[in-house]
């Protein structure tokens with residue numbers, strides 16, 4: 001450690017109002033410290049110029065994620081772990097989720113915040129390209145009140161921002177209008193975790209009638225600030241994806257970026273990789289479109305089936321016969337979006353007893369067969385159980401790797417849940433570790449009966465959406 005703690009002063013006023021008042025009294029004197037994952041690196045290296053630090057860590061006003069009909073508003077003090085675990089962010093803003101997963105290691109993700117990543121203003125920061133393609137806005141706060149500005153343009157040059165010395169970033173707002181886009185993110189570095197990017201990309205794309213209807217591409221580590229490739233986007237828009245377009249895209253990318261040589265890589269390498277990443281994005285967009293045409297085939301077949309066969313085929317996605325009947329009655333459904341919307345509406349209109357039937361079609365967390373399966377069931381029901389068992393095994397993939405002590409704790413908590421609520425515990429296990437599920441189960445054991453029923457129903461709704469997407473690919 002090259003710094004002496006006695007040279008520094010740190011205060012933690014504990015409220016946003018008190019903090020912005022302090023910043024206003026002596027603009028530029030107090031350095032906000034959130035998770036400290038950048039500030040403490042400077043401190044340890046003896047390079048922290050600021051001597052007065054004000055803690056903004058874990059302030060409730062900066063730690064909320066609010067989902068409104070139009071946008072998701074993320075408090076600047078949210079950590080990468082908060083972002084990784086948030087369902088709406090994972091579903092609608094997967095580029096930001098991926099960046100959160102790739103930033104540092106777990107300890108870093110538990111402390112590092114999105115606000116810190118923005119203000120630290122590294123051209124290599126992993127979350128920033130995604131903010132560019134999602135058209136994020138920033139909300140800044142000071143004693144003068146709040147001001148909202150587009151994130152694009154916030155970084156004016158290397159390590160320079162539009163933030164005044166008495167301001168804080170309060171929130172990052174993402175408009176909810178990118179569902180249906182293909183997302184593509186890659187970090188090229190020595191490895192994903194614990195390595196700064198040599199180049200990183202976040203891109204969104206949409207094809208219509210065989211041509212690119214929209215492309216939104218941003219890169220990190222190829223200029224003094226993260227950049228949106230507007231000229232490349234313009235060059236590919238309205239065109240079919242083929243080898244000529246890859247060449248054109250690579251040429252336009254090379255003209256748009258200003259990579260440098262540094263300890264991590266060379267300008268030449270970065271230029272070539274940037275072009276290749278954009279070409280790979282176009283490839284994925286083309287492949288996803290072909291796959292979507294395949295999905296349309298599955299749906300077209302299902303739309304044409306006799307009603308009993310259609311019910312049988314879709315039943316394992318949810319487990320409730322009333323839901324399956326409701327879905328079959330809504331045919332024909334045009335595409336994946338219509339299918340998912342119909343599922344949500346049908347699920348919300350079911351009686352509670354029909355929700356229960358869906359809940360009981362699942363195995364307990366940590367087990368493989370549903371509690372209600374028996375050899376007296378009819379053949380179609382059995383085959384639907386087999387499909388459901390296979391999906392459950394995929395959904396619970398991470399549980400098998402858990403330590404014995406966690407598995408035992410899960411079994412105990414499952415038992416306690418069943419005694420308290422008289423049904424099995426329902427949680428969307430996809431992508432969750434056994435410890436995360438155990439934490440959720442223990443939290444939900446404290447719910448009252450009504451809150452818990454709705455939480456279980458929401459989890460089941462989400463499981464059904466995931467299964468419908470898999471079902472379309474079968």
Ligand SMILES: Cc1cc2nc3c(=O)[nH]c(=O)nc-3n(C[C@H](O)[C@H](O)[C@H](O)COP(=O)(O)OP(=O)(O)OC[C@H]3O[C@@H](n4cnc5c(N)ncnc54)[C@H](O)[C@@H]3O)c2cc1C
Nearest residue numbers: 034035036037038039104112113115116117119125126169
């Ligand atoms: C081991 C390690 C690995 C890392 N790996 C990566 C990686 O893979 N990718 C990557 O992008 N980054 C990485 N980082 C960098 C770092 O974790 C991120 O930049 C992090 O998001 C910073 O957030 P923080 O809350 O820790 O910021 P702090 O260190 O607390 O603050 C950083 C700067 O932001 C300012 N600040 C913080 N919050 C606000 C706010 N709300 N309003 C105004 N100013 C604010 C502070 O004053 C300071 O200037 C790594 C860091 C470490 C130590």
